[in-house]
Amino acid sequence: MLRAVLLLLTAALAVGAEQPGSKDTTKPNILFIVADDLGWNDVGWHNPDVKTPVLDQLANEGVILNQSYVNYVCTPSRTAFMTGYFPYHVGTQHLVFFPFQAQGIPSNFSFLPEKLKDLGYATHMVGKWHLGFCNWNYTPTYRGFDSFFGYYNGAEDYYTHVVAAGLDLRDDKEVVRTRNGQYSTYFFTDRAVDIVEKHPADTPLFLYLPFQNVHQPLQVPKRFEDMYASVENENRRILLGMVSALDEAVGNVTMAMKKAGLWDNTLVIFTTDNGGWISASGNNFPLRGGKTTLWEGGTRGVAFAHGKMLQKTGYTNNEMIHAVDWFPTILEAAGGTADDAIDGVSQLDTILSGKPSPRTEFVYNIDDYSASTKQGAIRVGDYKLIEGYAGTPDGWIRPDNMTAGKPDCACADPATGTWLFNLKDDPTEHHNLADSMPDKLKEMQAKLEEYKESLVPAIFPPVDPKSLPAEWGGAWSPGWC
Ligand SMILES: *[C@@H]1O[C@H](CO)[C@@H](O)[C@H](O)[C@H]1NC(C)=O
Ligand SMILES: *[C@@H]1O[C@H](CO)[C@@H](O)[C@H](O)[C@H]1NC(C)=O
Ligand SMILES: *[C@@H]1O[C@H](CO)[C@@H](O)[C@H](O)[C@H]1NC(C)=O
Ligand SMILES: *[C@@H]1O[C@H](CO)[C@@H](O)[C@H](O)[C@H]1NC(C)=O
Numbered sequence: 071m072l073r074a075v076l077l078l079l080t081a082a083l084a085v086g087a088e089q090p091g092s093k094d095t096t097k098p099n100i101l102f103i104v105a106d107d108l109g110w111n112d113v114g115w116h117n118p119d120v121k122t123p124v125l126d127q128l129a130n131e132g133v134i135l136n137q138s139y140v141n142y143v144c145t146p147s148r149t150a151f152m153t154g155y156f157p158y159h160v161g162t163q164h165l166v167f168f169p170f171q172a173q174g175i176p177s178n179f180s181f182l183p184e185k186l187k188d189l190g191y192a193t194h195m196v197g198k199w200h201l202g203f204c205n206w207n208y209t210p211t212y213r214g215f216d217s218f219f220g221y222y223n224g225a226e227d228y229y230t231h232v233v234a235a236g237l238d239l240r241d242d243k244e245v246v247r248t249r250n251g252q253y254s255t256y257f258f259t260d261r262a263v264d265i266v267e268k269h270p271a272d273t274p275l276f277l278y279l280p281f282q283n284v285h286q287p288l289q290v291p292k293r294f295e296d297m298y299a300s301v302e303n304e305n306r307r308i309l310l311g312m313v314s315a316l317d318e319a320v321g322n323v324t325m326a327m328k329k330a331g332l333w334d335n336t337l338v339i340f341t342t343d344n345g346g347w348i349s350a351s352g353n354n355f356p357l358r359g360g361k362t363t364l365w366e367g368g369t370r371g372v373a374f375a376h377g378k379m380l381q382k383t384g385y386t387n388n389e390m391i392h393a394v395d396w397f398p399t400i401l402e403a404a405g406g407t408a409d410d411a412i413d414g415v416s417q418l419d420t421i422l423s424g425k426p427s428p429r430t431e432f433v434y435n436i437d438d439y440s441a442s443t444k445q446g447a448i449r450v451g452d453y454k455l456i457e458g459y460a461g462t463p464d465g466w467i468r469p470d471n472m473t474a475g476k477p478d479c480a481c482a483d484p485a486t487g488t489w490l491f492n493l494k495d496d497p498t499e500h501h502n503l504a505d506s507m508p509d510k511l512k513e514m515q516a517k518l519e520e521y522k523e524s525l526v527p528a529i530f531p532p533v534d535p536k537s538l539p540a541e542w543g544g545a546w547s548p549g550w551c
Contacts (some may be wrong), residue, residue: 092171093210094351097190098379099336100400101327104151104280105316105372106198107361109346110354111469112202112284112313113372117353118131120467121297121314124321125374127339132197132376132383133421138391139449140344140371142364142435142461144200144224147343147393148280152201152213153179154397154412164528166440167202169223170537175213176200180409182397183214185548186276188286189406194265195344196258197280200224204537204551209241219261222546228254228282236539236546251289254282259319263326274404275332279323280343283316287352290315304472305467309351334378337403341373344489348477352471357383358499363461364434368501373423376387382424389427390449391497402522433500433521439528452494453516459486466498490514 071449114122115129142146142528145166146157153175157163162178167173175181183193195215202208203222210218220243226233229251239246249257262279294311301307327333345368346352349363359365373391394414401408402416413433419425434447434456445458462485467477490503490511504511538549 080524081321088240094399097273097404098275099332100191100277100403101274101323101338102151102278102396102400103320103334103340104148104197105276105340105342106280106282107344107347107350107352108284108286108316108342108372109352109360110357110370110372112178112310112346112353112368117370117469120310121316124317124324125340126389128320128324128340128376129374130384132338132374132380133424134386135195135373135375135391135421136388137340138341138371138373139369139432139434140342140393142344142368143362144198144285144510146435148200149175150393150414151396152181152183153342153430154394154408154414155179155393156413158433158436158525159413161526161529163435163437164443164530166224167200169236169238169546170533170535172531172534172537174202174205174208174551175521176529177207181213182400183276183278184407185214185397185401185408186404187214189214189274189401189404191274191276191404192269193278194218194262195280196220196261196265197276197278198224198285199280200280203546203548204534206243206548208550209243210323219246220258220280225285225287227287233546234539237544238546241443245543245547252441255315255319258282259322262319262323263483266323266326266330266332269330269332270333275336276400276404277323280315281319282321284309284312284352286347288312288350294318301469303351305351306353309463324523328511337375337377337379337400339373339375340373341393341396341401344371348463348467351469353467354481356466356498358466359461359464363464364445365460365464366493366497368461370432375495379422381422385424387420387424388416389424390429390432391417391420391427392432394432395429401418405435431517436518436522436525437528439530446522448514448515448518448521449493450493450504450514451508452513454489454491454493455511456487456489456501457515459520460489461485483534 114126149162197220220236231239286310290311294315298307298310345360354367358369359367396406398414398416402418415428431450436446443459447456
């Protein structure tokens with residue numbers, strides 16, 4: 071009797087347990103694509119002037135996520151994707167990591183690929199990191215990726231791969247000096263295709279593709295710019311070409327996955343990291359503001375999910391999702407579970423079958439690093455509160471209304487204030503309810519104060535001359551912190 075019970079128990083454990091390194095062909099492959107600075111109004115399903123046939127088709131065959139929130143700039147959003155924590159709980163709430171600052175995500179935070187490796191996944195990354203590199207321990211292959219091909223910083227020249235007088239391109243740990251003159255999107259796509267072609271069929275694949283497009287500098291091969299010959303503004307024409315280059319890249323990767331027989335068991339998550347950057351000709355109309363602001367134009371991201379495992383498809387999902395949710399969502403899809411302590415909640419049922427989101431509120435950001443940019447913003451139900459610095463530019467900027475990199479609009483730019491919106495009635499933030507709804511305002515302010523209690527100090531040290539590429543053979547390199 072006892073022996074039978076023990077046998078049963080052992081069998082149950084064997085089925086239920088996550089076996090590190092075990093092979094499993096039933097787990098889905100996960101293709102997690104992050105576009106850089108892709109604006110709300112810069113995808114085909116929001117703007118018919120934008121040519122993104124591949125992305126449009128994937129979005130339309132899958133589920134368009136219409137309330138998928140991200141952080142206001144790159145490093146915070148990538149923190150959320152990789153850790154499942156709001157940046158203000160990690161120390162990445164203030165702006166971004168700059169090349170010459172000794173910054174990294176503290177090592178007690180587990181990264182998504184580490185968790186996926188424990189579940190038997192092969193984990194690969196191609197593209198932009200932006201989560202610290204001054205110490206090897208902060209870099210991708212030390213944080214769970216089997217391979218990394220890309221750059222550590224937030225932006226660089228698409229052809230020379232240089233930023234601030236330093237080369238920034240690595241194949242795993244090695245500096246790559248052979249790609250000068252080549253547009254990054256081509257060779258990042260080639261590497262992703264190569265990973266797919268060489269991938270062993272008996273192992274689930276996690277492929278993280280944070281593309282360089284469409285972050286500034288505005289650069290694109292001519293054939294993409296030519297797709298928008300009728301757009302008069304040159305910057306906007308190039309930006310749109312960069313969007314279409316991204317679209318073609320995604321098409322090539324998905325084609326490779328089909329050829330390799332991986333596609334039918336692949337869950338695709340596509341998201342931007344923040345809104346379009348107005349000064350670099352990105353556009354978020356009709357949403358207010360853009361990248362670097364807490365307005366919806368900076369934080370309500372374009373996103374969709376796609377995959378044969380989706381039970382409900384071909385519709386627009388309006389459930390509340392935040393960037394921190396991808397960590398537990400992807401883990402659950404992979405057969406694992408995330409720590410209860412993280413800020414993210416799994417949205418797997420939301421994206422697979424349209425079930426209501428378990429999320430009812432989130433923090434846009436909390437940052438008290440400097441007096442002039444002190445800010446706090448939260449969403450609770452239909453309401454949004456912004457207190458302090460909302461970021462610039464403000465306003466509702468149309469794509470055809472940019473002159474010399476500045477929005478040509480009669481936009482007021484108070485930058486600092488107190489705003490209360492009902493986003494259900496007013497998704498474009500035209501009507502500040504702070505004066506007309508004093509009780510609601512107090513309630514939201516009290517809630518924000520509660521959130522602020524768990525704010526950790528920003529990781530934002532002064533410039534460190536030890537970082538300079540001249541000390542490291544001309545490349546931005548780990549080893550100085
Ligand atoms: C990591 O350590 C910091 C500093 O002690 C702490 O505030 C934070 O909660 C820890 N995070 C995790 C995920 O353990
Ligand atoms: C996509 O694949 C085609 C065919 O191989 C190639 O000509 C094109 O350059 C690729 N595009 C990108 C963005 O990699
Ligand atoms: C463009 O900006 C000008 C100058 O501020 C303004 O008068 C005009 O209404 C704007 N046009 C659009 C389409 O927003
Ligand atoms: C997407 O959200 C916008 C703004 O909240 C809303 O107006 C629109 O109806 C939503 N789209 C769909 C198809 O539900």
